[in-house]
């Protein structure tokens with residue numbers, strides 16, 4: 001009788017490492033595409049593969065030939081179909097500490113951003129403020145108007161007044177400078193996000209899906225402040241919570257809540 005376990009006797013420990021690595025890569029790919037359009041496309045590809053197996057089994061020569069010819073260029077098909085997801089995945093890989101240069105963000109800048117966001121929210125003025133981290137945002141800066149100005153609450157408040165030509169789109173802050181205003185960001189394609197929020201919030205989610213940037217969004221309709229990181233939105237933050245989260249994200253020590261509130265009440 002054939003020993004079905006025979007191939008396993010020849011397994012070397014390197015083969016096990018090989019299998020483990022492939023399993024890990026597949027697991028990571030599934031985690032990456034979960035909840036995105038790519039997941040539906042992968043399911044579609046699965047259906048095509050099943051059809052091919054069925055066509056072969058039933059000797060449906062023409063269908064089998066068509067699908068086989070299509071799958072012959074599968075790598076090309078995958079690259080075309082998943083180009084935005086591949087771009088996001090590569091950008092995520094580039095976030096590793098060895099591959100990217102760090103940015104210095106001062107506590108004062110984060111406080112100014114938090115206080116501005118809350119003040120704008122209390123006036124029902126919409127805003128989108130992006131804080132660059134390790135991945136450069138030059139491509140998005142180029143879509144807007146360059147400013148190169150020191151971050152200040154007064155300037156941020158002025159930019160987002162609906163009567164100014166700069167209020168539409170996003171402000172991008174790098175280190176302690178407002179690099180540009182009126183920038184256009186990529187919209188999130190996440191299926192759960194697009195159902196619940198408008199384009200300003202989708203833009204914040206979209207950019208933070210593709211890069212490690214942090215985006216502060218002020219809703220014009222509801223006067224709420226939200227924070228987008230890694231494509232996820234935390235809604236309805238007050239000045240203290242926002243400042244604490246920003247300080248944590250930039251690994252800075254947040255100042256005491258009372259100081260932040262005190263200034264806000266006096267200035268707003």
Ligand SMILES: Nc1ncnc2c1ncn2[C@@H]1O[C@H](COP(=O)(O)OP(=O)(O)OP(=O)(O)O)[C@@H](O)[C@H]1O
Nearest residue numbers: 126168169170184185198199200201203219220221
């Ligand atoms: N791709 C984009 N990049 C940057 N900003 C954008 C983008 N799309 C829309 N915006 C900004 O969002 C504003 C429209 O917001 P919209 O009302 O559609 O979204 P929202 O998330 O519901 O926000 P709000 O609660 O403030 O209304 C635009 O005027 C523009 O300033």
